[in-house]
Amino acid sequence: MTTIKDVAKLAGVAVSTASYALNGKQKISEETRRKVFEAAKKLNYQKNGFASDLKSKSTKTIALILSDLSGPYYSQLIQGVQDVSYENGYNLVACSSFGGYNSTAVKFLMEKRVDGTIVFAHNIENDLLVQAAHESFPIIALDRSIESDHIVSIEVDNEQGGYLATKHLVELGHKHIAYVSGPVTTHDNILRFKGYQRALKEHNLPYKSKWNISGNFTREGGYNAAKLLISQKDLPSAVFFANDEMALGGLRAFKEKGIEVPKDISVIGFDDIQLAEYTRPSLTTIRQPKYEMGALAAHILYQLLKGEETENFYKLSTELIIRESTKILT
Amino acid sequence: MTTIKDVAKLAGVAVSTASYALNGKQKISEETRRKVFEAAKKLNYQKNGFASDLKSKSTKTIALILSDLSGPYYSQLIQGVQDVSYENGYNLVACSSFGGYNSTAVKFLMEKRVDGTIVFAHNIENDLLVQAAHESFPIIALDRSIESDHIVSIEVDNEQGGYLATKHLVELGHKHIAYVSGPVTTHDNILRFKGYQRALKEHNLPYKSKWNISGNFTREGGYNAAKLLISQKDLPSAVFFANDEMALGGLRAFKEKGIEVPKDISVIGFDDIQLAEYTRPSLTTIRQPKYEMGALAAHILYQLLKGEETENFYKLSTELIIRESTKILT
């Protein structure tokens, strides 16, 4: 590989001069600048990014860490981050935390290969983030709440979302509302469930534990949960699936058993994934402001990188999207 | 930030000893190893990735360059790349070529911030790839064909796909088959169109230019193209949309005008995007082997990085997926 040394030699100038010329940083005569660029072109010179970063201690790049790079779920979030990064003239790379401690994500976090990062990956523990964060390496943690210097947390108000979903069903006249949960220990699930309970209580509806079924946040899980509900004696008149994927599985299960949605049973999901609008019936759900979340995260990160002050906790609210899968109880 | 120097000092050993201990590379006594790790932990030492990369000239990381990070379209491709990368113990980062010459992608390409790269982004020109590729920096170019050292091209057989789609319609008895094209200059579109023409010719069907409408590969474009077809006098009995997005737009246009698919008109797409199976009617289409493409690309890249020989051109074939949007002409 050709280095700046080679360029300098060919151009007949000092290495430092070549560097100044190439970066346009200091007064360099038109004449030598030309010579340097000519030499660089002739040698097909390209600077070594590492060497440059090492010296200048800045990469003008941030990383977005996701638990799964390939998830269509993230698409809008990424868009938000991307747009704001572009505006700020920063580079963006995405990497996955798949593989836990050996993952690309952890490598980027620990070895500071970027100027800062946005983390949306629950398989990375809080401790690790706390350890990695630093004055010169701010971290934005999405969908969790961490109390630590140089870390800003952004959460969607899952409790409010759970409440909204349940309230919608209640207002349609439903009194028997099942809740299909995600993994019971997850932050998201706990809060959504809390919102569900709050709405029930507020409307004086009893909570029945037999209507709380675990679905694991997967399509398959939702399918099985719905099957289980059906096989129990009295079917509720509405089901709140704690995410859309599970709701999709649920819709399939109901269809297979000849139970019509929304005629026989109302279904509501959570997330508003892209597919939600294309299912038959289309899915009523709680929209998470994903684009906004990404944009906000990036925005705050750039503020921190500029040394500005910010809050260290933000909460975004959700929105009820009414489609065809819920209707008034007759 | 604390450096290895600090660690060495605290542990009372030489810098080189600390490095050996931390990396487990050379014989180091249990005693000093312990001292070094203790010091590192106490100081919360984390190595500087740049410095390390600079010296060792390898990052154990590859980049996947996409024209749009957020596109759900890429999901399976990414999955393929990710799986193979994980098997090979390499790190993967994804970056976008949005922004052209100022994009993150170009920075990664030119400054060699990774060991090699897979490029699936048409807004990066061949010349740039040729310039960036190097013995120590192999590039896999997807969906285009480049003749150059250290670049391997992988293409989906678009011509065959176009042929397959058209043949399917012909075999269903259709004689009047429209083609809704993408941007006319794009590689993909040209080949798909070629396949369409070959199938027509092979079955002695005439090609009518009024049935070749431009749809720009977008949903909106497909919608407008379908509208245009409808407003022309004689409607064809089948339409081949050069991608699924346009087909989606087309379906909407037909529905709005009360033209039933597939009763009144058959529709076929190209790509087999995730939504294709959820539209009403679900979409008959040509599946591109995206996962396989990603996996193959990664596989070849790792072969090159190991210094092994490979072909420098690969072609993958497509598959007809029959769903509800096409039927026998009655």
Added chain:
DNA sequence: TAAATGTATCGAAACGATTCAATAACGTAA
């Protein structure tokens, strides 16, 4: 006991850029 062998540790050079402080070159004012 001296020589040979082996092991753990160390010092210094290197990677390829950036940047500070020093110098050279040159025109201008005194």
Added chain:
DNA sequence: TTACGTTATTGAATCGTTTCGATACATTTA
């Protein structure tokens, strides 16, 4: 002519690692 200011150029130090070759010391072998 000398002194000075300005501007373009340079040499050398530096960033934080890795790694080569040297060294010191302990152990085995002849």
